[in-house]
Amino acid sequence: MNRQRAQSxxxxxxxxxxxxxxxxxxxxxxxxxxxxxPALVLIYWALELPERVSLGLxxxxxxxxxxxxxxxxxxxxxxxxxxxFIVLRFRSRxxxxxxxxxxxxxxxLLLNDRVLLLLVRLFAGDPRPPLMFWLAPLTGTLAWPFxxxxxxDLRARLRVKEASG
Amino acid sequence: xxxxxxxxxxxxxxAAAGTLRLIGYLALACVxxxxxxxxxxxxxxxxAASVLVxxxxxxxxxxxxxxxxxxxxxxxxxxxxxxxNRLREALLLAQARLNRMNAVSQQNARLKQLLDTRRTLGxxxxxxxxxNVDLGAARNRVMIDAGAKEGVHTGxxxxxxxxxxxxxxxxxxxxxxALLVTDANHSIPVVDERSGLRGIAHGSGAPDRLIVSDxxxxxxxxxxxxxxxxxxxxxFPAGFPVGTITSIGPDPTxxxxxxxxxxxAALARSDEVLLLRDLPEQVGPPAPAPEVGPPASLAPNTxxxxxxxxxxxxxxxxxxPDSAISQR
Numbered sequence: 001m002n003r004q005r006a007q008s009x010x011x012x013x014x015x016x017x018x019x020x021x022x023x024x025x026x027x028x029x030x031x032x033x034x035x036x037x038p039a040l041v042l043i044y045w046a047l048e049l050p051e052r053v054s055l056g057l058x059x060x061x062x063x064x065x066x067x068x069x070x071x072x073x074x075x076x077x078x079x080x081x082x083x084x085f086i087v088l089r090f091r092s093r094x095x096x097x098x099x100x101x102x103x104x105x106x107x108x109l110l111l112n113d114r115v116l117l118l119l120v121r122l123f124a125g126d127p128r129p130p131l132m133f134w135l136a137p138l139t140g141t142l143a144w145p146f147x148x149x150x151x152x153d154l155r156a157r158l159r160v161k162e163a164s165g
Numbered sequence: 166x167x168x169x170x171x172x173x174x175x176x177x178x179x180a181a182a183g184t185l186r187l188i189g190y191l192a193l194a195c196v197x198x199x200x201x202x203x204x205x206x207x208x209x210x211x212x213a214a215s216v217l218v219x220x221x222x223x224x225x226x227x228x229x230x231x232x233x234x235x236x237x238x239x240x241x242x243x244x245x246x247x248x249x250n251r252l253r254e255a256l257l258l259a260q261a262r263l264n265r266m267n268a269v270s271q272q273n274a275r276l277k278q279l280l281d282t283r284r285t286l287g288x289x290x291x292x293x294x295x296x297n298v299d300l301g302a303a304r305n306r307v308m309i310d311a312g313a314k315e316g317v318h319t320g321x322x323x324x325x326x327x328x329x330x331x332x333x334x335x336x337x338x339x340x341x342x343a344l345l346v347t348d349a350n351h352s353i354p355v356v357d358e359r360s361g362l363r364g365i366a367h368g369s370g371a372p373d374r375l376i377v378s379d380x381x382x383x384x385x386x387x388x389x390x391x392x393x394x395x396x397x398x399x400x401f402p403a404g405f406p407v408g409t410i411t412s413i414g415p416d417p418t419x420x421x422x423x424x425x426x427x428x429x430a431a432l433a434r435s436d437e438v439l440l441l442r443d444l445p446e447q448v449g450p451p452a453p454a455p456e457v458g459p460p461a462s463l464a465p466n467t468x469x470x471x472x473x474x475x476x477x478x479x480x481x482x483x484x485x486p487d488s489a490i491s492q493r
Binding site: 019020023024025055056058059062063067072073074075077078081082085088089124 | 228
């Protein structure tokens, strides 16, 4: 029971933290390179705890991110729902990929996400984004192993504590 | 790779249901986006949620600020030196500007003083500025920035807020040269303010000294007496401060006393001067002082028995006995 609660805390906390990280400013020249943190964290949880991650959750996290981000209500909801769907669909394969393959898969996921974003933006009438726009998935890919290991490590520690306690 | 606790997810069981749900959510998101794009709901939602959202912004901004602070705390010494230099330069610039402002405010005060002089003088004057040119080593002449085109002519008196400075000796179209009272070639008729003793103050050639010569040995002149223009000679109007007696001694002949005086005008410091304009040529002694006493209208009736009104007066006087009798 205690472990369940702690895991819930990690789950909710990591998602909230990802939203905060999304809001966190980077230096101007790096601003476009910022990884899409909510997507990375959602991918992790969709891979590891699929019974908790549903399309609805992704949708509402996306709505929250939209409210915080202030771009267009529903934009991130759509992107995260699509992303989560793909991850959940291919979860059993993705889980057993080695890290580099997993990272490549994340790159594809994030690129797909960018395409969706681009579509939405173009429909909304925004101008075509600069080339740097396509670099964010790369940094996201580079960040993926760290996100994965960090969250995994947190959960592993929890388990060890549980086992010893 | 770490493993999760349990492995219970059915692999392909709910694929169709999942797709349906996905389509539903995507449709919902699209509807939301369109509505928001049309109606701007997002801003309203954010406004409503501001209580919740604003602290999150603060929280998200905090690491950036902390990083900024840390950068300041740990920034390299070289950067700090650079910044220090830059700031010092800026400070210098600001100081220079401040000094300039100070000078301007002082100038303002001086101008006000001059204007006051002008008002109390009640005479027509013209404001002019000194042109800072060196007219010779002795510097007993100054150049001012008003000339013939501005109505300046030779012989005009130059004063500042404190006293007589000199007179115009040369006029150019837009500038003029004034001879200062301290010039060795300059003389000015003066009077001792306290004792009324008249004399002539010559320039000494030194910028801070006048010489009042040919004073009778028995005359009442003391150190500290103030001397002013007497108005004799007609060039300088009476009553302008000229200087203050600083020392008295016998002159080289031993038959007269000679006094030194400190010029009243700030000859070395003045920047703005006044030119007295269009003074009537005074010839001879100054006009007699106005009569002192009660006004003429209060004078007794008997004094003006020859004026026409006296007839009516006498008539009333002649009629008065009756009335006086009837009153009795």
